[in-house]
Amino acid sequence: MPHPKLGNLAPAFTLLDQTGNKVSLKDFRNHNVILYFYPRAMTPGCTVQACSLRDAQQELADVDAVALGVSPDPVAKLQKFIEKQNLNFTLLSDEDHAIADKYGCWGMKKFMGREFMGLLRTTFIIGKDGKLKHIIDKVNTKTHHDTVLTWLRENP
Secondary structure, three states: OOOOOOOOEOOOOEEEEOOOOEEEHHHHOOOEEEEEEOOOOOOHHHHHHHHHHHHOHHHHHHOOEEEEEEEOOOHHHHHHHHHHHOOOOEEEEOOOOHHHHHOOOEEEEEEOOEEEEEEOOEEEEEOOOOEEEEEEOOOOOOOHHHHHHHHHHHOO
């Protein structure tokens, strides 16, 4: 499935967060949202990406942005990830990858010579009006936070 179109309303969703509470995209209207899809909690690349967003929380707040991480991990694993890495933002469980499908982030991957269906690391920047403003589909986990912040500062 392709990514949703820039300029359109971002596809709505409600998922469970790391504590089992329902969280909806509409809960974040009037804020910029960094909706990032990552393959698996507590793996090296995903940890680097999450910790960089954790460390950039004040800078994100300065541009009125909140981060939401989405993965196919179960709620309990998300809570362990938050505790282990002292994360300070919401992680969402998309175990059946229905939301990843809606956002065009579930597809064929290649790793160590084998092909399989999985989550494609992708970030969506959603404006305060709920519209999709920017898509980053070539994510560098080490510089992800800088890429997001630069875009938000240049496109207020």
